[in-house]
Amino acid sequence: MAKLPGKTAYSGVRRTTTRKSGFKSHPDSTGGEYKTESVTPILLEAGKTLTFVFNFPRSDGQTYVGFGGFYQCEDFVQITFNNPNSSKNEFSRRTPPDTSKFGSMWIANGLSEPVTISFNSEVDTYLAIYNFECGLIWHEAFDAARENDQTGYLNSMHSIMPEAGFYTEDGQVSFNYESPLKYINPNINLHLKSCNRCARFLPINLNNERETLAFSNHCVAKAPCTHKGFGLLTNIDTGEAVDLHYGYQLECRFCKKYFVNMPLNWQRTAAQMKEDGQRRRNFELLIAEIYQQSPQLSYRTQTGRELLDDVWSRFKGQCFNCNNPIQNKRKMHLDHTRPLALLWPLDGTATALCATCNTSKRDRPPSQFYSPQQLNQLSLLTGLSVEELTVPEPNHEVIKELLARLDWLYEDFLTKPALLMERDGKITAELVVKALDKVLRRSQQVEYDFSFVNEYNRRRDSHITFDINEDTDSVV
Ligand SMILES: [Zn+2]
Ligand SMILES: [Zn+2]
Ligand SMILES: [Zn+2]
Structure with missing residues (x-):
């Protein structure tokens, strides 16, 4: 052939x-x-x-x-x-x-x-x-x-x-x-x-x-x-x-x-919203623990300036989407321009939005919310290429850290009481590992031969951890 x-x-x-x-x-x-x-x-x-x-x-x-x-x-x-x-x-x-x-x-x-x-x-x-x-x-x-x-x-x-x-x-x-x-x-x-x-x-x-x-x-x-x-x-x-x-x-x-x-129904069900919220909060937490500081703090450390001030002046105190002036800095919503769902922290590339636009954008990637013209403009303002905005890559730095620190992830982070709690029949830690696998699947630049879900199950099955019914009192 x-x-x-x-x-x-x-x-x-x-x-x-x-x-x-x-x-x-x-x-x-x-x-x-x-x-x-x-x-x-x-x-x-x-x-x-x-x-x-x-x-x-x-x-x-x-x-x-x-x-x-x-x-x-x-x-x-x-x-x-x-x-x-x-x-x-x-x-x-x-x-x-x-x-x-x-x-x-x-x-x-x-x-x-x-x-x-x-x-x-x-x-x-x-x-x-x-x-x-x-x-x-x-x-x-x-x-x-x-x-x-x-x-x-x-x-x-x-x-x-x-x-x-x-x-x-x-x-x-x-x-x-x-x-x-x-x-x-x-x-x-x-x-x-x-x-x-x-x-x-x-x-x-x-x-x-x-x-x-x-x-x-x-x-x-x-x-x-x-x-x-x-x-x-x-x-x-x-x-x-x-x-x-x-x-x-x-x-x-x-x-x-x-x-x-295709009608996009971004008004999701209450249960879905709760799940979204949990995933978001836990991804924020995970990223902060990986970087060992909050995004605002790490921005200050890296640049000597305040994230809020920089985004405010870059977007001239206006909502990027509807162009309406925002009352003051505290009323400005910072949107993760690169999706949190792909493990990107809030950083200097954040977008300034008003409360209304922030709510309607939710977790959508920029290309599903903004027009092509807006994407070009956003690219100029944030320094991210139109391609990055359209087909965002996961944050490989965070993935690399996670893969290097699996014991910490599974035995420390994912065993926090809040993560082992069952909500609506689902254990939060399981939502998190599923969401992490989704991150890997969306990678274009790096091929990951790993599954956070499989690793979770493997560790659970071998009783290393995750036995929430374990009765420590009876250990002899
Ligand atoms: Zn015609
Ligand atoms: Zn707006
Ligand atoms: Zn087309």
């Missing part, structure tokens, strides 16, 4: 910096931009079969496994597609110059079988491929769906591929062919449109708008679409404007589904 050539690195290496998909993006996207992507087609020789093989990394049963891509070939090309892992697949077949797409995603525990797609023709012809990718997939929107009781939004996941291909760990795409691959002229021009939410450029069929790919149409019954941005696209390289008949949504199908359609 050979490695696939081309610009994209099809390595099995874990992506280190971002959870973005392999598609290009531009931070200032409004959804009204498009560009041309030139693809050099493969020569599909008469009688020979070209088979692409998608090999997946092992999955933990929590993360999605998926693959997908875009292609263009003549109607007479025979395509054989085989996905032994799932019967639900997105697979379209369109006549050139229209582009087609395929893909799927599913939950698996362990190793998924390789997926194959084969192209065969009786005469020499071309095959253009774009963004053939596979791997493990995760996006914060999936967590948001679960946390907001919107699990219906996790059905039919195959239907939003390949645009939902936010790969957290790459698989390998390889191919089988009887002879070395040859490429032919001329190049095929694909058209990509920007999404105003994720800022990626994703394929559209510019000359046949109803053959939709990554964006749905805007006005179908009421065509022609005369809405600016929806019905009029501007080429970001040439400035050329294209008038569309049906127009496209500003958001890609993925963003439309999770960031426009």
